[in-house]
Amino acid sequence: MNDKIIAVEAQQIIDCKCRPAVEVVVRTESGAIGRGAAPTGTSVGMYEAWVLRDGDKSTYNGLSVHKAVQNVEQIIAPALIGMNIFDQRAIDDTMIALDGTENKQKLGGNAIYSVSIAAFRAAADARRIPLYNYIAGGEIKTVPVPCFNVINGGRYELFSQTFNEFLIVPYVTDSIDEAIEMAVTVFQKLNDVLTRYLSSKPQVASSYGYAAPSDDPEVVLYLMQEAIDQCGYTGRIAFALDCASSEFYDADSKTYLLKGERVTSDRLIAYARELSEKFNFVFIEDLLDENDWEGYQKAVREIPRTLILGDDLTVTKLSFLQRAYEEKAVDGFILKPNQVGTISEAMDAYHFAADKGLIAVPSGRSGGVVDDVVMDFSVGLQVPLQKNGAPRSGERIEKLNFLMRANAASEHCRLYDISPLVRF
Known part of the structure; x- marks a missing residue:
């Protein structure tokens, strides 16, 4: 043709x-x-x-x-x-x-x-035909579980929360409509929980989630769990983290910022393991600096209760993924096609990962537009998980509507069952 x-x-x-x-x-x-x-x-x-x-x-x-x-x-x-x-x-x-x-x-x-x-x-x-059907080569059978970035880290007036994104993953359902409703309900309840904790309304962060209320990741996670429990979703919603640790890494001292202190790669890995034993994480992304290959290998070995994903480490690039696979540095990667710069190169990275048993999690970027092609990747590749932002701004809401429309337009389509992937 x-x-x-x-x-x-x-x-x-x-x-x-x-x-x-x-x-x-x-x-x-x-x-x-x-x-x-x-x-x-x-x-x-x-x-x-x-x-x-x-x-x-x-x-x-x-x-x-x-x-x-x-x-x-x-x-x-x-x-x-x-x-x-x-x-x-x-x-x-x-x-x-x-x-x-x-x-x-x-x-x-x-x-x-x-x-x-x-x-x-x-x-x-x-x-x-829709682009996602073009990618799939026919009708889709699943849509991915959306992961919602509800609390955002960063540099704030009184402290820095060095973990970039705290996510909720509504996965104990076979309905995309219910998964989205669960996340929206918890996000709205979280406003009340944070208001009581702060004695004031929480700020809206630059990525449209709530601004982190503390520099202690454990405090943030407990507040998120409180909102989940109050909504009646205990055991049905898990967590995920995007640490984006390169943002707070000091190359001279080879240390990371954590709760106001400088710590080694080994200490950060140990801390992440401690968190994973207290909370149910589906994945932890970008735990270490983008050049800390040895650290990633250690993280995969020492944090068994969650998937360790690369983002800045792998940048959706085939050569980087090949190295990550050979060195056992990740369990999967964040699929952001614009990182590598063409559709073909992004597909090469995905197919290599799929062939080697590495999970691919498509993700939008903080500065996007309504018709983000990453949603066609998410649905057309029929991956287990997809990263979304907070359910607040227009282009992020459109991603959720995209999932519901694709599901409704595809006979016998259901939410992907990620239970075989979770390690907790």
């Missing part, structure tokens, strides 16, 4: 945090249209595809992406016109060759990835 690309158009838009982003539209001779926009993260690994910004402080404080848009229109578009929309590999390889750098720094990972998404969607549109 052949359907040629006839147009590749780009413009600057803004993401959910009002930061400029590249949006691309790809059109084919059959009339198919695909649209794509690359998201950006708050916690960004040093090995991720480069986000090209203008650096002109007079507009959007230097964050504009007109150079990336220009690269799409003047360099990428002429090279792709006439190519077969169904040959995603050739499209992506052409852009990779045009760029010629390891991390897509010349043309911009945001430019290349936006085109890659748009082409992928145009291919599905040419076949008049």
Whole structure:
């Protein structure tokens, strides 16, 4: 089947945090249209595809992406016109060759990835099917269990909570509608629990969860458990953590910040193990710095009650995943296609992981748009878990509605049963 690309158009838009982003539209001779926009993260690994910004402080404080848009229109578009929309590999390889750098720094990972998404969607549109069915190669049978980032760490006025995301995982149900209702109910109850603890309303954090009320992760988790218990969901909702430890790692002393003190990799691993013995974690992500390979190997050995996932360590890149597998450094990885910069490369990482028994957890980024292609990955690949944000802002709510719509549109579809994966 052949359907040629006839147009590749780009413009600057803004993401959910009002930061400029590249949006691309790809059109084919059959009339198919695909649209794509690359998201950006708050916690960004040093090995991720480069986000090209203008650096002109007079507009959007230097964050504009007109150079990336220009690269799409003047360099990428002429090279792709006439190519077969169904040959995603050739499209992506052409852009990779045009760029010629390891991390897509010349043309911009945001430019290349936006085109890659748009082409992928145009291919599905040419076949008049949802992109997730195009990925699945037919009807889906499951939708993933969504994981909700309800309390956010970070640097606050009086303290720093070094663990980045505290998540709830509503998994003891076979209904996506019920799983979402459980999470929303707990999130709303958590407002009351935190208000009583703080004697004031909790702040909204930059990722739209509640701002952490304490620098002690154990305190945060107990408050989350209290909200779960008060909602009557005891034993039906588990936890997950995204530590994003590279953000608070000091390379000179090789130490991490934890509860206001500097600790070694060994101590952080031991602390995570202690937490995992008190609380039921489905996974712990980014426990250590992105270059602490020895530490990750030790974490996998010494924390048996949860899955250890890489994010900044693996950056959705095949070569990094191959190393992680060979060194037994992770049980799985966070699948963020924009980290590596093309659909084809992200698929390579996923298929390698699936073949080796490593779990893949698709995740959006903090700076996204409503139509995030990661949701098509989540549903089309029929993975067990998917990371979402807090059920508060529009693009995050849309992800939940996406799951419910896909489930309703697919006969005999159900929520993925993750019980064989949990280790507690």
